[in-house]
Amino acid sequence: MASLVRAKKYLGQHFLTDKNTAKKIVDALLIDGSFDTVVEVGPGMGVLSDYLLPEKRYTTYLIDIDTESIVFLKQKYAAYQQQIIGADFLAFDFKKITQSNCAVIGNFPYNISSQILFKVLDNRQQVPQMVGMFQKEVAERVAAPPNSKVYGILSVLIQAFYTVEYLFTVNSGVFNPPPKVKSAVIRLKRNAVAALPCNEELFMKVVKAAFNQRRKTVRNAIGSFIQPHHRLDELLLQKRAENLSVEDFVTLTLQLQVSHE
Numbered sequence: 001m002a003s004l005v006r007a008k009k010y011l012g013q014h015f016l017t018d019k020n021t022a023k024k025i026v027d028a029l030l031i032d033g034s035f036d037t038v039v040e041v042g043p044g045m046g047v048l049s050d051y052l053l054p055e056k057r058y059t060t061y062l063i064d065i066d067t068e069s070i071v072f073l074k075q076k077y078a079a080y081q082q083q084i085i086g087a088d089f090l091a092f093d094f095k096k097i098t099q100s101n102c103a104v105i106g107n108f109p110y111n112i113s114s115q116i117l118f119k120v121l122d123n124r125q126q127v128p129q130m131v132g133m134f135q136k137e138v139a140e141r142v143a144a145p146p147n148s149k150v151y152g153i154l155s156v157l158i159q160a161f162y163t164v165e166y167l168f169t170v171n172s173g174v175f176n177p178p179p180k181v182k183s184a185v186i187r188l189k190r191n192a193v194a195a196l197p198c199n200e201e202l203f204m205k206v207v208k209a210a211f212n213q214r215r216k217t218v219r220n221a222i223g224s225f226i227q228p229h230h231r232l233d234e235l236l237l238q239k240r241a242e243n244l245s246v247e248d249f250v251t252l253t254l255q256l257q258v259s260h261e
Contacts, residue, residue: 018174034128041106139184162188198253210241
């Protein structure tokens, strides 16, 4: 049966084959009452699904863009037909399966891992938690604290709304085919921030501008946003983007907002 689904390079598929790792990923979901539905992204041949589908504390939906995987999964899990959906997760509307909160889990395709994170971010009101396998480099970037070389746009935007935990590293030998890089599992848990106290669109623009020229001081990197009447925190402007916390970026955005009011 396992030979029925070929890993497709264009979909970034590397199927997890180790059951112990699969169980560790599923066990990393915190059953804290914040969700009653779980969405598994890219289930492939169901190594995570084996642990997710029988769970009674939540209802699991499997979403995969790969029609070959969908056919395989519907044969494998005959009792769960309605919970297996052939769709592009990046375009999927969570409200099609639940009006309440859902957690997102998966051994994510590496070629769209950043897009998956932004999809979760865009739906943060409905997604209180995410547990996922990423390329190690991406996982480290998302979890990185300020003053780290890998701290960047993704770190700030995700950490503005989620607490990120780097859980464990996974070697390439537990996949078929083995990726050329190490992998890692992280957990995102939504924090208490429902909305930032500043203009969120401007916040994102400022963060992106600051990191797009990360070798420059913040003043030089975000110069196009600064007007003569702005009264900005000089200490923050003298630093580089990687030295600023989420709160620092919020402070700067509030100061830059003055011209818009």
